[in-house]
Amino acid sequence: MxxxxxxxxxxxxxxxxxxxxxxxxxxxxxxxxxxxxxxxxxxxxxxxxxxxxxxxxxxxxxxxxxxxxxxxxxxxxxxxxxxGDGYDPSVFICQVAAPYLAELSKNLVWPVDLSTYENAAMVIQETTHARSPLSIDRGMIGKRLPMLRTSAGRAYLAACAPIERDVIINHLRRIDEADDRPFLEPDRLSRILTETSRRGYAIRDEGEYNPKTSSIAVPIVRGEVVFGCISIIWIRSAMTLDDAVAQYAAPLRETAAAIPVEV
Missing domain, CATH: 1.10.10.10 (Winged helix-like DNA-binding domain superfamily/Winged helix DNA-binding domain)
Incomplete structure (x- = not known):
């Protein structure tokens, strides 16, 4: 046959x-x-x-x-x-958050990023940079953002459980990057985290990390679990921080609250 x-x-x-x-x-x-x-x-x-x-x-x-x-x-x-063991839990937040970021980008022309915590840094997992006509940096997926000098890192630190925050900060002290040292001074660090927690969002507007841009970030929090942060980035010379907060803080917080994640 x-x-x-x-x-x-x-x-x-x-x-x-x-x-x-x-x-x-x-x-x-x-x-x-x-x-x-x-x-x-x-x-x-x-x-x-x-x-x-x-x-x-x-x-x-x-x-x-x-x-x-x-x-x-x-x-x-x-x-x-x-x-297998290769599954990355951060993939789940990317999948559920991506449609919300796409919808958000229709109203907020500046690029929006979704980042998650990974080994003393925030890693960009999703972004609308490729769709934003105002983006100055298209290759953002996988980029690592410092915890203390970005709004995403500050938002995460302010929102996470105290035990996790202490572990991360101690890790950053051991790494001892020169650019981080001013932000690790106890009084300055405490002020940043306290103000971020009070506002419900973090800001970067003093030329740290990238002198050309500013950003606002809000955490995606359920209980004491921080799944990630949503950030919007704009060119500093194009908009004041007060104007950006007035336009973007509320939509970012609403989107973070709407993303369907569970503890």
Whole structure:
């Protein structure tokens, strides 16, 4: 009995194994990258773009990957947790928050970032920089932001549980970066965190970190768990801090409260 063959002349079983392997390779690349576009996967794996798009569509239909609403990158979903230890919990907040950031960006023309805490820094996981006509920096996904010199870091520190805050600050003292030292002075640090907690949002407006820009950030908090922070960044010369707060603080806080995350 002859084996059934495909139009390419290969046995149908072998063709199926090949397609399955390609699908796993694509899934592995998405998981490894933390977030990647289809075209980049095609280049990394040396596969035709139509093949990659078809495989990603299948993986998305099966619930293993999801396309970001803000930058067209694919990321693994919670369902991928069962496939191994490579699942990153921050992926979940990206998936649920991305549509809210996209909606927010329609009203706030300046770029908006979603960042999560990772090893003494805030890491940008989602952003509307690519969509904002006012962005001066497009390559933001994966960028690490210092805790003490950015609004996102300050918002996170002010909102997290005291025990976690102490651990992070002690870690920053051990790292001992020169730029952080002025902000680690007890009186200054206490004032920043107290004012941030009182306002419900953090600010960066003294030329620290990036002298050309300012920012406001609000935490995404449920109970004592801080899932991440939403920040808006603008060029300092284009708008005063008071005007930015008047326009942006409330929408940022409303969006942070609306994102459907649970402890």
């Amino acid at each position: 002859s084996k059934e063959r495909t139009q390419s002349g290969q046995p149908r079983q072998a063709e199926g194994v090949r397609a399955f392997k390609r699908g796993l390779d694509v899934l592995h690349e998405v998981n490894r990258s933390g977030g990647i576009r289809a075209g980049d996967i095609a280049r990394q794996l040396d596969l035709p773009r139509p093949t990659v798009y078809r495989l990603l569509e299948t993986l998305e239909e099966l619930g293993y990957v999801a396309r970001s609403a803000s930058d067209d990158r694919f990321r693994v979903t919670r369902r991928a947790l069962s496939l």
